[in-house]
Amino acid sequence: MLEIRPLGLDGVLEIAPRKFGDDRGFFSETYNARAFAEAGVTLGFVQDNHSFSAAAGVLRGLHYQLPPRAQDKLVRVTRGRVFDVAVDIRHGSPTFAKWVGIELSTQKWNQILVPAGFAHGFVTLEPDTEVIYKVTDYYAPEQDRSIRFDDPQIGIQWPVDIAGVQLSEKDRAAPVLAMADVFQYSPEGALK
Template identity: 45%
Template sequence: MIFNKTEIEGVYVIDINKIADERGFFGRSWCQKEMEEQGLNGNVVQSNTSFNKFKGTLRGMHYQVNPYEETKLVRCIRGAIFDVIIDLRQDSPTFKRWFGIELTEDNHRMLYVPEKFAHGFITLKDNSEVTYLVTQFYKPSAEGGIRWDDPEIGIDWPIEAEVVSDRDTMHPNFKNIILP
């Protein structure tokens, strides 16, 4: 695995170290030992899948509150997404800053999302499928959310959202959330 630091401390774009031949390639998309050698949380307890029928489907911006905060490793295995996170660490120099990256079935990239980040994405193609490895069991009562179009955060989505759940449209703007 190839760990690429981003401008936000603790956030990594991870590439598969591809061993290629005439058949294609082989590489690791997960290794607890390599994660821990980088100082990252490798205690995966759950794997989730999100299938999205239509281009322009937006999911987000979700987070879990203490003590159920989760680290995620996100990968698009079919189609393409623009994956976005928001730094919710109040003591961070990048507090309230967002980071986005295109994850596709062709680039095989992954985004490592530490605890205390909101996460969401928009699909760039029909029939996009996303997998997440997470370090906490999902606890519905611990979930929070921020509006995906909050002007204070100012996420620059590459396309317009066409499909957004009622739940996601009801998330408050950042100024109206209480962080633990």
């Protein structure tokens, strides 16, 4: 059984799998295609990714892939804590450039579903943090894009001092949203 809560942007969901513990530890089914489908989430995941960040204040994002290789992401933390963000980058959407953020942690044992059409990023809130996420398409470098994490048009309220975050060169050089390749919104749900 899954607890699913909409986070205020079209298709962005918090998902809390059940956790069964005893004196040995715990067991949790973090993904089950049938349970997700019963909850209205029917996605075909094809790849799992695992990132480790040694320090607090490592910021990864805002990342996405363009069609035809767009990715939905199901993100969870297996060690530590992050502040995780999804940004609507579907030009023409009523919520274009709006963002939602949520803390993911091993203590909360929650996940976020970030649909295709949204940029995704996170900042670590403690050292030795590990993030695992499933995606619905394979990594495609020719479709891989990023947007500045501190773009004032988006205005993400990161819960850390952004002057001290650790970034990759790719993220440091990312364009602002106004200069980025983005999706075109369609009320029918198709992404272009």
